[in-house]
Amino acid sequence: ETGVTQTPRHLVMGMTNKKSLKCEQHLGHNAMYWYKQSAKKPLELMFVYSLEERVENNSVPSRFSPECPNSSHLFLHLHTLQPEDSALYLCASTKYPVRWDTQYFGPGTRLTVL
């Protein structure tokens, strides 16, 4: 148990659906991250939030919309996704938004887009 939880663990959605992924960290951290993990590819950083402010957006399509209402919660809102968006979506947190800080990952949400 890393102290980072994600729900749901599995999600199947059609291309016209709207869904949200939720992440919650119980570590008192100040920075949270969304990553995309596709088979045989490196983890791709999508968004970084520091103290609830988005500090990084790595050219992610607008069909992915993050939200960070407080330092413990992070959401990823999904709409009109494509089949190639099917992947494992990982949330992570660090105490400080610095490169050397250990990233604590949640177990991920396995997303399938039909």
Add this chain to the structure above:
Amino acid sequence: GENVEQHPSTLSVQEGDSAVIKCTYSDSASNYFPWYKQELGKGPQLIIDIRSNVGEKKDQRIAVTLNKTAKHFSLHITETQPEDSAVYFCAASKGNQGGKLIFGQGTELSVKP
């Protein structure tokens, strides 16, 4: 931008043997190199890291070596056990780019009893 190459993509060893995973990075300004282990159904978990001011770091059966000149670093696991079976990721980061890590493609390690 920074690029991290990781080899091999799969590795199978007998229990008790050693395993070595290698990564190379492209940006000489990179100065922090963590290794993460991802077990089935779980997120990656940090197992060891090294900063560019040291050449080697060891923690029980796990060690990491760094060659800044050649821009590569390696993970060494000795006396492997079946519970070491997982996917291992190397990563690199530099400067003041916040928490941004550039990850390698991952190595699936299988330890056969």
